[in-house]
Amino acid sequence: MEAFDPNELPELLKLYYRRLFPFSQYYRWLNYGGVVKNYFQHREFSFTLKDDIYIRYQSFNNQSEMEKEIQKLNPHKIDIGAVYSHRPIQHNTVKLGAFQAQEKELVFDIDMTDYDDVRRCCSSADICSKCWTLMTMAIHIIDRALKEDFGFKHRLWVYSGRRGVHCWVCDETVRKLSSAVRSGIVEYLSLVKGGEEMRKKVHLSTKVHPFIRKSINIVEKYFEEYALVGQDIFENKETWDKILTLVPESIHAELQQGFQKCHNSVQRWEHLKRTVSTNRAVKNEKFGPWVEWEIMLHYCFPRLDINVSKGINHLLKSPFSVHPKTGRISVPINLQKVDQFDPFIVPTISQICHELDMVSTNEDDGDKENEAEPDTKRHTRDYKKTSLAPYVKSFEQFLEELDKSRKGELLRKSDAQRDF
Amino acid sequence: MQFFGSKRKKLILAGDQRVASYPHSLQFYLQPPSENISLIEFETLAIDRLKLLKIVENLGVSYVKGSEQYQSKLEIEIRRLKFSYRESSDDEFEARRRDHISHFILRLAYCQSEDLRRWLIQQEMDLFRFRFSILPPDTVQGFLKDSHLQFETISKEEKALHSQDILDSSMPLGGNKYELEAVYKVPFADALDLFRGRKVYLERGFAFVPHQDIVSIILNDFRAKLSKALALTARSLPSVQSDERLQPLLNHLSHSYVGQDYNTQGNMGKISLDQLDSLAMKSFPLCMRQLHKALREHHHLRHGGRMQYGLFLKGIGLTLEQALQFWKLEFIKGKVDTDKFDKGYAYNIRHSYGKEGKRTDYTPFSCMKIILTNPPSQGDYHGCPFRHSDPELLKQRLQSSKVSQTGINQILDYVKGTHYQLACQKFFDLTHNIEDGMFSLNHPNQYFLESQKLLSGGREVRKEPSQPEVPQAKQSVQKTSNSTSSPPASLDSTLEMDMEGLEGYFSE
Numbered sequence: 033m034e035a036f037d038p039n040e041l042p043e044l045l046k047l048y049y050r051r052l053f054p055f056s057q058y059y060r061w062l063n064y065g066g067v068v069k070n071y072f073q074h075r076e077f078s079f080t081l082k083d084d085i086y087i088r089y090q091s092f093n094n095q096s097e098m099e100k101e102i103q104k105l106n107p108h109k110i111d112i113g114a115v116y117s118h119r120p121i122q123h124n125t126v127k128l129g130a131f132q133a134q135e136k137e138l139v140f141d142i143d144m145t146d147y148d149d150v151r152r153c154c155s156s157a158d159i160c161s162k163c164w165t166l167m168t169m170a171i172h173i174i175d176r177a178l179k180e181d182f183g184f185k186h187r188l189w190v191y192s193g194r195r196g197v198h199c200w201v202c203d204e205t206v207r208k209l210s211s212a213v214r215s216g217i218v219e220y221l222s223l224v225k226g227g228e229e230m231r232k233k234v235h236l237s238t239k240v241h242p243f244i245r246k247s248i249n250i251v252e253k254y255f256e257e258y259a260l261v262g263q264d265i266f267e268n269k270e271t272w273d274k275i276l277t278l279v280p281e282s283i284h285a286e287l288q289q290g291f292q293k294c295h296n297s298v299q300r301w302e303h304l305k306r307t308v309s310t311n312r313a314v315k316n317e318k319f320g321p322w323v324e325w326e327i328m329l330h331y332c333f334p335r336l337d338i339n340v341s342k343g344i345n346h347l348l349k350s351p352f353s354v355h356p357k358t359g360r361i362s363v364p365i366n367l368q369k370v371d372q373f374d375p376f377i378v379p380t381i382s383q384i385c386h387e388l389d390m391v392s393t394n395e396d397d398g399d400k401e402n403e404a405e406p407d408t409k410r411h412t413r414d415y416k417k418t419s420l421a422p423y424v425k426s427f428e429q430f431l432e433e434l435d436k437s438r439k440g441e442l443l444r445k446s447d448a449q450r451d452f
Numbered sequence: 453m454q455f456f457g458s459k460r461k462k463l464i465l466a467g468d469q470r471v472a473s474y475p476h477s478l479q480f481y482l483q484p485p486s487e488n489i490s491l492i493e494f495e496t497l498a499i500d501r502l503k504l505l506k507i508v509e510n511l512g513v514s515y516v517k518g519s520e521q522y523q524s525k526l527e528i529e530i531r532r533l534k535f536s537y538r539e540s541s542d543d544e545f546e547a548r549r550r551d552h553i554s555h556f557i558l559r560l561a562y563c564q565s566e567d568l569r570r571w572l573i574q575q576e577m578d579l580f581r582f583r584f585s586i587l588p589p590d591t592v593q594g595f596l597k598d599s600h601l602q603f604e605t606i607s608k609e610e611k612a613l614h615s616q617d618i619l620d621s622s623m624p625l626g627g628n629k630y631e632l633e634a635v636y637k638v639p640f641a642d643a644l645d646l647f648r649g650r651k652v653y654l655e656r657g658f659a660f661v662p663h664q665d666i667v668s669i670i671l672n673d674f675r676a677k678l679s680k681a682l683a684l685t686a687r688s689l690p691s692v693q694s695d696e697r698l699q700p701l702l703n704h705l706s707h708s709y710v711g712q713d714y715n716t717q718g719n720m721g722k723i724s725l726d727q728l729d730s731l732a733m734k735s736f737p738l739c740m741r742q743l744h745k746a747l748r749e750h751h752h753l754r755h756g757g758r759m760q761y762g763l764f765l766k767g768i769g770l771t772l773e774q775a776l777q778f779w780k781l782e783f784i785k786g787k788v789d790t791d792k793f794d795k796g797y798a799y800n801i802r803h804s805y806g807k808e809g810k811r812t813d814y815t816p817f818s819c820m821k822i823i824l825t826n827p828p829s830q831g832d833y834h835g836c837p838f839r840h841s842d843p844e845l846l847k848q849r850l851q852s853s854k855v856s857q858t859g860i861n862q863i864l865d866y867v868k869g870t871h872y873q874l875a876c877q878k879f880f881d882l883t884h885n886i887e888d889g890m891f892s893l894n895h896p897n898q899y900f901l902e903s904q905k906l907l908s909g910g911r912e913v914r915k916e917p918s919q920p921e922v923p924q925a926k927q928s929v930q931k932t933s934n935s936t937s938s939p940p941a942s943l944d945s946t947l948e949m950d951m952e953g954l955e956g957y958f959s960e
């Protein structure tokens with residue numbers, strides 16, 4: 033496989049935007065069927081160019097204008113912002129205060145650095161296949177709630193290209209939600225609370241809300257393999273002392289004693305569960321299954337960045353943008369195969385450009401008829417010759433579903449009119 | 453003065469009409485009043501309502517909202533100020549009229565900034581909640597109907613099917629039996645205050661709300677409407693501000709009850725950067741000490757911390773140049789290089805001084821804002837230590853600040869009762885060796901000023917707030933007094949005549 037070299041990025045980007053970036057699907061997404069006038073035209077894009085030069089408030093009239101501009105600027109990173117009251121490119125010509133963000137997808141950002149106090153394998157920007165399970169659990173937990181609790185249909189999950197995942201909820205009604213409701217949704221979905229001055233970050237009560245119960249069911253599937261074996265959270269006194277701060281003090285001595293006798297994390301976890309339940313039987317209601325649930329959630333539950341979700345005008349890295357440090361493409365994650373998703377086989381820009389080169393050379397050896405084809409037409413097929421293809425395919429499936437909803441909605445509206 | 457409608461109306465209405473104009477003791481305030489009133493009445497009504505809202509705020513701090521004491525004290529005060537409160541009172545017309553008009557006057561005074569709007573909405577919601585709570589059960593449906601609020605109930609079968617989920621999600625159903633309680637199905641966004649704290653069952657986009665919690669849905673609607681109305685009123689504010697009769701009064705109204713904003717006072721540039729460490733130990737409130745310490749230790753603060761601390765520093769007098777220097781020196785000791793600092797963080801600092809973007813001159817955060825909004829999460833050091841710390845860690849902090857054991861217990865008691873500002877004030881008293889609060893603490897910068905005043909031997913070091921260097925949206929700044937209770941000075945008597953031509957401030 034072609035290793036990614038950041039020095040080659042400018043050259044690679046040229047090729048990527050000219051022949052591989054799925055512009056037509058991308059436009060089809062953000063145009064949302066052209067139902068609302070100027071929806072795409074009023075959308076903000078922002079670009080990070082060479083040397084971290086950052087330009088905001090870009091907007092385009094149509095797909096080809098966007099394509100041309102991106103191919104001209106070759107941005108190292110593309111961010112998507114809100115749909116505004118006016119064309120963002122003209123924001124300076126609008127009367128102060130009149131230029132307002134009006135709609136945006138509801139977005140979530142889950143970043144591995146927020147888990148640094150509970151993962152032992154890596155820290156800050158590093159990830160490995162062990163801690164990636166945190167992201168797998170996060171997607172399952174959040175996606176279930178978005179779908180079953182909130183009834184959101186169109187959820188696009190995307191690998192950020194480095195150490196986390198993003199989710200774009202694209203339902204028509206969701207794009208119109210106020211910032212207060214967006215924060216409310218994040219609060220509903222947050223269980224791990226408190227900053228550096230708070231040790232115990234999960235507090236359950238005796239009544240367990242169905243959202244929490246269903247989340248625990250998901251964590252249970254992964255807990256032993258991920259936390260007890262993989263992270264070995266009860267490995268030694270130092271690590272289990274951290275866990276003891278989450279447990280009522282009256283059983284610390286009993287737990288310490290037992291932990292010393294056990295041989296591994298799995299045994300120590302069993303010991304903890306036994307101790308809690310025997311204490312519950314003889315003593316009081318301070319002990320219940322929620323003691324162990326609090327630990328499980330503390331170590332496994334998704335940590336969302338509320339500020340990203342709350343603001344309608346907040347920018348988030350676009351799908352299919354390239355991560356400038358790793359060179360990996362920000363690709364959609366197939367919801368049917370979340371457990372199989374491996375960030376380390378997500379193609380880098382070097383890899384797909386190389387793959388394209390290989391095919392092109394072979395084709396050139398064969399016949400020349402490709403040359404006659406217009407650039408755009410060839411373009412639409414080129415990504416299919418690379419390992420980007422399956423990811424574009426799942427993006428297309430997502431777009432199909434959006435189309436279906438839109439048609440259903442139109443049908444419903446025209447039926448309603450006929451009834452009238 | 454005719455300040456709302458376009459046509460003069462006779463004030464004297466026949467009995468029926470009086471009932472029809474205000475059918476209930478509580479209102480959604482959908483229609484602005486359309487009658488003429490004198491400037492004197494305008495002023496009196498405004499002050500009375502402010503008194504009421506201030507009482508609502510204070511009672512909410514001192515008592516558990518909805519508790520017996522809270523309810524009875526609030527009722528006494530409402531009656532004393534002659535505002536409407538009881539559905540059954542025989543002739544409440546005047547009380548309801550006062551309620552109606554005074555609410556709209558305060559909208560004018562409190563639409564000017566985000567902080568003011570937040571304060572007004574909070575108090576108005578608490579007042580509404582109280583009035584709704586004492587509405588006789590048989591009039592609730594009538595009120596909902598008159599306010600165009602109708603909710604769909606779920607069938608017996610659906611209720612039985614979801615019984616466990618609904619009971620697990622909702623607050624305990626008092627003495628009511630689940631079988632007898634109506635359950636409404638509303639779009640989840642209408643149940644914001646319930647679902648955000650997971651106090652309601654959600655399924656496929658709908659919230660299943662037992663009748664006992666319906667007030668939350670109604671308040672949600674009340675807030676949404678009020679918030680939208682305030683935004684619209686703010687848009688027509690320039691025309692209010694150019695009205696020289698109203699501008700001083702409105703400004704005074706908003707200042708006297710929310711207090712100063714502690715922005716760019718006369719002390720700009722009077723602090724040098726090398727004083728900061730010692731000032732932090734002596735005169736910073738705990739929240740700012742925590743941020744200062746974290747910054748010095750990690751050479752970095754995340755966004756929430758930079759905002760809270762940066763604006764505080766601006767408030768105590770750091771100039772833009774000093775702020776840039778301070779943050780830069782600290783950040784480049786960490787992972788940020790000069791280039792990255794200049795390109796990213798420097799912009800944000802200039803922004804907070806109103807030199808970039810929309811050129812809003814940001815004001816330092818008040819205690820309420822710190823306690824209620826943007827709670828700290830992983831990696832954050834901002835927030836209120838009394839609200840956002842483990843009691844154990846808080847205890848350690850207090851010990852290291854040399855607070856006595858009795859003092860610590862007193863503070864932790866306040867924390868337990870969720871009186872975070874009182875806890876902080878106690879901390880102030882104990883660390884400054886003074887008997888009892890001589891001021892009522894509601895702002896970190898106020899903490900700093902009071903501390904400096906004491907430490908400099910009681911001499912008055914505080915400047916009268918002066919005109920900001922760069923005039924902001926508030927075009928003329930009324931000299932503000934720091935007292936929190938004195939009513940505004942009466943206005944020139946020549947203005948006691950009826951005024952016209954102010955209509956339209958509330959139109960869309």
Ligand SMILES: [Zn+2]
Nearest residue numbers: 153154160163
């Ligand atoms: Zn790892």
